[in-house]
Amino acid sequence: MVEELRFRDPNLAKRISEKIVEILPKKSQIRICHVCGTHEWTLNHYGLRSLLPENVEVIAGPGCPVCIVPASEIDEAVQLALKGIAVTCFGDLFRVPGSNMSLLEAKAKGADVRVVYGVGDAVQMAKNEPDRDFVFFAVGFETTSPSTAVEVAANPPRNISFLVSHRTIPPAMRLLVKLKDLRLNGFIAPGHVSTIIGLRPYEVFPKQYSMPVVVAGFEPMDLMFGIYMIVRQLHDGKPKLENEYMRAVNWEGNVKAQKIMNRVFSTVDGTWRGLGVIPESKFVLKDDYADYDAHSKYGMKIEKGIDIQHGCRCHLVIIGKIRPAECPLFMKTCTPQKPIGACMVSVEGTCRIWATTQH
């Protein structure tokens, strides 16, 4: 028990913060990017940024899987729901704006939209109601996509199909590195995505881009040490890939999960809300599972939607280029109660986190 508490030990946090100051390369401005909504939550909830020196900035990348679902894919789910199909989704997704309406608004119009805890619940609903057609709106990064793969591969009933909007994180990190004006000095890689994909996919960043990468866990001390490890690498001038979250992440990742994902999904170019098309970043169902693909089952595909509403700066918040408070709509017309941009909807959206922890 005592050991568990050390992962949140404020004295340890203070000591590591002093170490960061000590080894910080002189007169340098350091910008570290994480790509996970839960990391952003930990940073804000425990006030970790206040423990860092002014010249160490930690910015939030596109780590909220709900925020990056393009409006066109929300529009597809809305269209199916309005056609009378029962659409099941995670709670986070319920209020994300589409081009014209969210799934919540579709429900208000009488559509059958149901929030589920996981894909297993959606499959169970389909079994319980064999006369009704169900769609599971499958969003999420590699933490979530294996669960969809498990259910698709397990011969679910024929009255459920899947609207697959899963994305993979490393291609988005590659995009961020190439945005030179972001001036990144290192990545905190997402711990739970990494339990699945392992460390290997990050090798390219130190090797090809001289960019330090540390996979970190979600306790406050995990993040403080993750930041320290990056600063240490910069101090030593030796960018490498390190693993702080050893209790959950290993080199090869979850091989069982990778196998089942490879069996069910193939990778294609995918649009990320606010970021445009990222090559090889989206999972789709392989042809063998076409019967379970909502697109082919209902002959429906929407290519374009309105991702960013007028005045909204989600596209800049999502890559950490501006802070939420720099958006003219933040906490004025765009609030957690009445969100305009996707970043204000999900509990992992940067604007939503800032709104609830700093206002």
Place this chain on the structure above:
Amino acid sequence: MCLAIPAKVISRRENKAQVDFGEGVLREVNVTLVDAKEGDYVLVHAGYAIQVLDKREAQETLHLWNEILEAEAQLK
């Protein structure tokens, strides 16, 4: 979304397991993706265990943190 909560495996039958999230919060989760046995701690995301937690590595992490802090202190 990528939130995952540690839980202790109480019992396992095929691909389903009863897990304890602490303070008696029990739930059935899908363990297809992991080789977890009774007594193991797993990370649970949206009803699916995604990885088995390594207690030895957790202790090793704490040990490493102390080492780093002490090594830095000695360099002063």
